[in-house]
Amino acid sequence: GAVVSQHPSRVICKSGTSVKIECRSLDFQATTMFWYRQFPKQSLMLMATSNEGSKATYEQGVEKDKFLINHASLTLSTLTVTSAHPEDSSFYICSASFNYNSPLHFGNGTRLTVT
Amino acid sequence: GQQVMQIPQYQHVQEGEDFTTYCNSSTTLSNIQWYKQRPGGHPVFLIQLVKSGEVKKQKRLTFQFGEAKKNSSLHITATQTTDVGTYFCAGCFEEGAQKLVFGQGTRLTINP
Numbered sequence: 640g641a642v643v644s645q646h647p648s649r650v651i652c653k654s655g656t657s658v659k660i661e662c663r664s665l666d667f668q669a670t671t672m673f674w675y676r677q678f679p680k681q682s683l684m685l686m687a688t689s690n691e692g693s694k695a696t697y698e699q700g701v702e703k704d705k706f707l708i709n710h711a712s713l714t715l716s717t718l719t720v721t722s723a724h725p726e727d728s729s730f731y732i733c734s735a736s737f738n739y740n741s742p743l744h745f746g747n748g749t750r751l752t753v754t
Numbered sequence: 755g756q757q758v759m760q761i762p763q764y765q766h767v768q769e770g771e772d773f774t775t776y777c778n779s780s781t782t783l784s785n786i787q788w789y790k791q792r793p794g795g796h797p798v799f800l801i802q803l804v805k806s807g808e809v810k811k812q813k814r815l816t817f818q819f820g821e822a823k824k825n826s827s828l829h830i831t832a833t834q835t836t837d838v839g840t841y842f843c844a845g846c847f848e849e850g851a852q853k854l855v856f857g858q859g860t861r862l863t864i865n866p
Contacts, residue, residue, distance in 0.1 A: 682840065682842065683856045699755075706773055732796055739852050742787055742799040743844075 642667065642700040643735050645746025652723055652753055656733075660718045660749045662689075662733030668713035669735035673743065689716040689733075723753040755826070755866040756781065760857030768865045773830040774865050775860035777843035781835075784849040786826045791822060792839045799830075 644663045650674040652658050663673055670691045675683040687708050688696040695708035705727075709718040716735075720727055730750050760777045767773055772782040777786065785804045789797035801810055803819035803826060810817045816829045830837055838863045 657755055673853070675856075680861070682858045685853065685855070688853060739850050742802055743797075743852070743854065744798040744799070748796045 641745045643746045672716040672735045758857040
């Protein structure tokens with residue numbers, strides 16, 4: 640069964656609004672979670688590393704004020720796309736692993752459409 | 755920057771034919787992982803390779819890690835329609851780290 644739960648699976652919002660995406664690790668604690676973005680027929684691009692209890696680490700070119708990450712507990716990380724624009728439309732996927740020796744488990748992803 | 759190059763981008767085969775996808779990094783990897791993503795789905799872990807020259811098999815799938823730990827390949831023997839999807843390699847550059855850099859993926863389509 641799923642070990643990482645992501646919600647919502649789909650969201651359509653109007654330009655200028657903010658959208659929050661949740662990523663939960665089920666039955667295990669994840670001090671680190673990862674947020675990826677995937678455009679149609681393209682690869683997964685790491686956006687940021689979410690660290691429990693501390694600030695997220697953003698990859699180069701990712702606006703931290705645009706993509707707010709909060710990892711308030713050992714089982715939950717949230718990604719908020721602020722003031723969304725049509726170019727933010729994409730597939731956002733989170734992932735987590737049991738520990739650094741374990742593979743990543745991905746959530747089902749969130750397909751965001753900004754109109 | 756740290757990059758993992760993967761080829762080919764697309765591969766179309768007849769059912770029963772073999773399929774191979776290749777990944778290459780300019781710098782040594784700590785480990786490399788392979789994932790499969792079905793259309794509309796999320797990546798699913800297939801395997802992790804850690805040791806230089808490692809070869810692992812899963813039924814019709816054979817995974818190899820190069821001696822220099824800079825390249826890897828996935829070979830599928832006698833493809834079946836269930837093999838359809840995009841195969842990604844993902845390299846880890848730091849030992850003890852979880853951060854992965856994904857290759858561009860190879861999208862496999864199969865003619866039944």
